[in-house]
Amino acid sequence: MPLTATRIAADTATVTVASQTPAVADWSRRYFGPWWNAELTDAPNPGGIADGEGLVLADVAPARVDDITTLVRDYGHEATTYANARTLVSRQDGVTYAVQPEERIGYQANGRRMVIVGEHPEAVAVAGARLARELVRGQLLADGWTVLHASAATQNGDAVLTLGDKGAGKTTTSLLLALGGWGLLANDRVFARPEPDGRVRVLPWPSAAAIGLGLLDATGLYDQVRDKVRAGEQLHPTQHPDVTEALHDGRREPLWKDTGKELKPQFFPDQLSTWLGLTLSTGATAAGLLFPSVNPEATPAQVENGRALTEADVFTSKTEDRYPDIFGLTPTTATGAQELTEHLARLPRRSVILSHDIDANAALLAKTAEEITATH
Numbered sequence: 244m245p246l247t248a249t250r251i252a253a254d255t256a257t258v259t260v261a262s263q264t265p266a267v268a269d270w271s272r273r274y275f276g277p278w279w280n281a282e283l284t285d286a287p288n289p290g291g292i293a294d295g296e297g298l299v300l301a302d303v304a305p306a307r308v309d310d311i312t313t314l315v316r317d318y319g320h321e322a323t324t325y326a327n328a329r330t331l332v333s334r335q336d337g338v339t340y341a342v343q344p345e346e347r348i349g350y351q352a353n354g355r356r357m358v359i360v361g362e363h364p365e366a367v368a369v370a371g372a373r374l375a376r377e378l379v380r381g382q383l384l385a386d387g388w389t390v391l392h393a394s395a396a397t398q399n400g401d402a403v404l405t406l407g408d409k410g411a412g413k414t415t416t417s418l419l420l421a422l423g424g425w426g427l428l429a430n431d432r433v434f435a436r437p438e439p440d441g442r443v444r445v446l447p448w449p450s451a452a453a454i455g456l457g458l459l460d461a462t463g464l465y466d467q468v469r470d471k472v473r474a475g476e477q478l479h480p481t482q483h484p485d486v487t488e489a490l491h492d493g494r495r496e497p498l499w500k501d502t503g504k505e506l507k508p509q510f511f512p513d514q515l516s517t518w519l520g521l522t523l524s525t526g527a528t529a530a531g532l533l534f535p536s537v538n539p540e541a542t543p544a545q546v547e548n549g550r551a552l553t554e555a556d557v558f559t560s561k562t563e564d565r566y567p568d569i570f571g572l573t574p575t576t577a578t579g580a581q582e583l584t585e586h587l588a589r590l591p592r593r594s595v596i597l598s599h600d601i602d603a604n605a606a607l608l609a610k611t612a613e614e615i616t617a618t619h
Contacts, residue, residue: 247267248284249272249283258296258382260371262367263303275375297356308361311349325567327565348366387579389583397428401528402524403615405532412537421522426523437579443528446526449512457495457497537598557580
């Protein structure tokens with residue numbers, strides 16, 4: 244069968260995802276298209292891929308999964324958790340072989356050339372997109388970019404970066420600004436790099452966006468999301484089945500696991516635009532920093548708390564627990580994190596307290612973001 248291919252380009256990083264199953268390459272085009280310029284391309288000649296570019300060949304091939312499983316067991320392996328799945332990893336003659344036995348997914352990696360095989364098209368498509376993103380990340384990190392734990396909204400080429408721990412209000416901030424007419428550049432992570440002229444450029448990190456049921460309801464987005472789900476349209480497969488059931492039943496209150504983690508609808512990046520009507524931004528210059536916190540009983544307001552960047556705001560290989568670098572795609576040394584934090588420390592910054600009053604939150608955030616960009 245002929246190959247179908249999607250080419251992904253983010254700044255200088257390029258990756259091609261190719262498959263004999265059209266749905267696999269289509270998945271990457273849909274997932275990355277709004278932010279990383281993903282588009283249909285001619286089937287690649289592996290020998291014609293330039294040095295430094297990434298290539299992912301992903302296909303439904305159960306027999307090949309068996310072959311890789313045998314290799315991994317014959318060579319001896321180490322066990323780890325990758326993408327929340329038990330993964331067995333072997334290395335032989337510069338090639339990494341890995342298998343996820345329960346998921347029936349096999350991997351073979353040689354530098355920036357990846358082969359992914361599995362039994363089911365959707366599982367192969369998800370794994371292919373995941374590794375394509377990791378290949379892009381590795382190239383961007385090598386070029387001096389750093390991943391920040393931040394959301395980002397843009398206006399007229401300026402970006403306001405929102406930083407904070409889980410539950411601080413990063414998603415609420417970026418969503419409310421985007422609903423107010425700003426561009427949404429990132430929901431939870433963003434690439435940033437200082438430039439010779441003193442600017443800090445930012446790029447998106449495409450990922451499924453988690454937005455709680457309560458927040459969807461408070462912002463008036465719940466009904467349109469529920470209507471699409473009831474009509475048979477699908478949210479991202481990482482979404483917990485209980486969330487889908489809640490949407491079908493019309494339940495709007497936040498949904499919690501026994502562990503205390505909130506279960507949220509998981510949107511494909513393109514659904515932020517097609518379902519929620521948001522404008523997605525593909526790049527900007529950092530204008531300032533915003534540090535929110537949430538207190539349901541408070542009146543939304545700016546506060547003085549001295550919050551500044553911390554190590555927790557920067558993602559490194561040591562803090563990435565879901566996707567450990569088992570394929571050697573990440574540079575061994577960071578090249579720009581310290582310089583980046585020094586540049587960001589010079590930018591205007593504001594701290595705000597948010598409540599559960601969505602209208603008051605939106606008004607405060609719009610005013611604060613405008614102040615930041617005007618100061619910059």
